[in-house]
Amino acid sequence: MDTEKPSPPPRFPSFRNWLSLWGGVLAISALFAFILLFAIDSIARFNNPYLGVLTYIVAPGFLIMGLFFAALGAFLQHRRIVKHKPAPLIQLDLSRPHDRRVLGLVLAGSGGFLLITAIGSYYTYHFTESPVFCGDVCHTVMQPEMTTYQHSPHARVSCASCHIGPGATWFVRSKLSGTYQVYATIFNKYPRPIPTPVKNLRPAPETCERCHWPREFVGNLDRAYTYYLSDSNNPPFTLRMLLKVGGADPTRGPVGGIHWHMNVANRVEYIATDELRQKIPWVRLIDPQGVVTEYRTARFTNDISKYSIRVMDCMDCHNRPTHIFTPPDQAVFLAMRLGHIDAKLPYIQTNAVWALTRPYTNTTQGLRGIATLLSAQYPDTPQLTQAIAVVQNIYTNNFFPHMRANWRDYPNDIGHMIFPGCTRCHDNQHLTADKKQKIRFSECMMCHVILAQGSGEQLLQLNAEGHKFAHPGGELGPDDMCYECHTGGP
Numbered sequence: 001m002d003t004e005k006p007s008p009p010p011r012f013p014s015f016r017n018w019l020s021l022w023g024g025v026l027a028i029s030a031l032f033a034f035i036l037l038f039a040i041d042s043i044a045r046f047n048n049p050y051l052g053v054l055t056y057i058v059a060p061g062f063l064i065m066g067l068f069f070a071a072l073g074a075f076l077q078h079r080r081i082v083k084h085k086p087a088p089l090i091q092l093d094l095s096r097p098h099d100r101r102v103l104g105l106v107l108a109g110s111g112g113f114l115l116i117t118a119i120g121s122y123y124t125y126h127f128t129e130s131p132v133f134c135g136d137v138c139h140t141v142m143q144p145e146m147t148t149y150q151h152s153p154h155a156r157v158s159c160a161s162c163h164i165g166p167g168a169t170w171f172v173r174s175k176l177s178g179t180y181q182v183y184a185t186i187f188n189k190y191p192r193p194i195p196t197p198v199k200n201l202r203p204a205p206e207t208c209e210r211c212h213w214p215r216e217f218v219g220n221l222d223r224a225y226t227y228y229l230s231d232s233n234n235p236p237f238t239l240r241m242l243l244k245v246g247g248a249d250p251t252r253g254p255v256g257g258i259h260w261h262m263n264v265a266n267r268v269e270y271i272a273t274d275e276l277r278q279k280i281p282w283v284r285l286i287d288p289q290g291v292v293t294e295y296r297t298a299r300f301t302n303d304i305s306k307y308s309i310r311v312m313d314c315m316d317c318h319n320r321p322t323h324i325f326t327p328p329d330q331a332v333f334l335a336m337r338l339g340h341i342d343a344k345l346p347y348i349q350t351n352a353v354w355a356l357t358r359p360y361t362n363t364t365q366g367l368r369g370i371a372t373l374l375s376a377q378y379p380d381t382p383q384l385t386q387a388i389a390v391v392q393n394i395y396t397n398n399f400f401p402h403m404r405a406n407w408r409d410y411p412n413d414i415g416h417m418i419f420p421g422c423t424r425c426h427d428n429q430h431l432t433a434d435k436k437q438k439i440r441f442s443e444c445m446m447c448h449v450i451l452a453q454g455s456g457e458q459l460l461q462l463n464a465e466g467h468k469f470a471h472p473g474g475e476l477g478p479d480d481m482c483y484e485c486h487t488g489g490p
Helices: 018-043 049-082 097-128 131-138 140-150 159-163 168-177 179-186 328-337 348-356 363-377 384-398 456-460
Strands: 220-228 236-244 267-271 282-286 292-296 448-454
Touching: 018 049, 140 384, 220 328, 328 348, 328 384, 348 363, 348 384, 363 384, 448 456
Parallel strands: none
Antiparallel strands: 220 236, 236 448, 267 282, 282 292
16 A cells, blocks of 8 residues: 655754744845945945945844844744744745745745845945935034035035045044034034034045145146225225245145145144144144254243144145135125125125124024114115125025034134134244244245235236235234234124
């Protein structure tokens, strides 16, 4: 008599449960996402730190989670089997139409899930490197920085490119240092305004110089700066200057000018005694031959071993390359020069700057205050509507009362008109120990030449050797500093 052969026992019975199946699908999807992101990371032109965290932290995290649930399901199923209380095992018989349909649905669902994983990983990568992610989603407290970033020369550069740069090490350091920032944001304990400079900012040679190569920045630049004096007819005063960008690499151009300070050949070190790096009492120069020269101010007699010595790089002059809070007078000058504010309105320069700098408590009050003050000065004036709109736009782009942030809080060290800038060192006060050498303020011709100045036909009187500066307010003394009078405000 024929007897039916017993069916072989199922393979891996402990894994034949829905929890293990779900964990397996999650693990396979995470592995697929890892391979995809790894491929993107390998072929990308520039390293993206957020791609690194997705590839090497997030994807492996989901892989481990999937494997954990698969193992947990197997453990629970094995306990049931040992106790002789087996739960129904997942059975699959392709000879049955129902099972074939189930298999098709599972394969289609898995394929769809993998497709969604791929698309989601790709778009998540792009979103996490976007300014919206940094400025709006994660860092809503950063509204001043986000607004000024959008109007800056680097508005098309991602936040991470400058603040973190390539490589997983700096990404992890950045996120670890940001742990307290997350806590401060959640519990409203963050400082107002946000302090600068960023203490853990990566050195400029590892970020800025990936696009800006100091060796290639040589030669001169022709620039014109137009100001409007505080008279009733707002007379213009223009400085046409030749900026000697220069360089420090003798193989690409003459050594000298502004970029002589770059650490291509010369190493400049300094000590700052304040948080904003505006007070620099000690400077050390190491030239290409290795000769060391130290300069100190007379009052700085302290032991330098007690201080942190910083090596000068791009960010010590270009300290506001992106988040630029334009001083109100400079913003009004530009608007008048472009014709957005009618320069024929009497004292419009003075009144516009005055309206911008009143102590408003919030943006709404500021916009109303500007309209009220200007309307009172120019009643029944057709040009006033446009002038008010332009001045209000300047306010919303540069003043943030809720964060107590404006140009006063963020010194811009390019030049030396409104903030000390160059004169932090070039002030005639930094001397060598023997008093025979000093960092001069009067050596302006080394960095720029005044080709023409004034207005009208005066600007046609070009002088290649440079005019002596004719200060509109009268003669300046040898130790007078621009920023002592020019504050950016009224």
